[in-house]
């Protein structure tokens with residue numbers, strides 16, 4: 001069992017490196033968006049696309065076990081999207097991204113958002129070749145998520161804390177979540193947003209622009 005897992009992960013890493021080379025050669029910013037189900041990844045992407053699509057080439061790969069609901073939402077907001085259904089699978093892998101890249105025809109200097117399957121466990125193990133990993137948590141979840149799922153927070157570069165408009169109604173303590181996450185990953189950046197009110201979204205757009213500059 002352990003041997004099988006190691007083989008799967010090393011094969012995935014090989015394919016992820018190929019994807020990474022492809023992104024680098026085309027100066028494409030690829031972001032792997034990970035979270036629990038319901039944290040607001042798709043809503044963040046819809047708002048981001050509506051705000052940036054006039055000035056920036058944006059593409060999306062959507063991962064869910066079933067349905068094309070999220071890809072349909074993304075296309076309505078104005079960016080080409082491809083849906084990957086993983087069936088009984090619970091994460092995207094390097095090969096799925098490789099196959100999706102062939103279909104999407106992404107031009108140079110684009111941003112590719114990869115919305116992973118909602119799951120804080122095994123997506124942490126599967127490198128997709130992305131430059132940056134973005135973990136989204138919402139304040140309707142427990143502020144101890146970083147302690148429970150440390151590998152996801154350890155491997156992420158940015159943590160978006162969403163649904164801040166609900167902070168007055170929930171027990172989530174932002175400082176506690178940040179403290180726990182920093183214990184695991186002292187370099188993790190944080191941006192607090194409410195997709196609903198738009199609060200904090202400009203900071204997220206600035207973060208994206210900063211990443212494009214260093215590609």
Ligand code: MG
Pocket residue numbers: 041042070115
């Ligand atoms: Mg979604």
Ligand code: ZN
Pocket residue numbers: 089090091122123
């Ligand atoms: Zn999985």
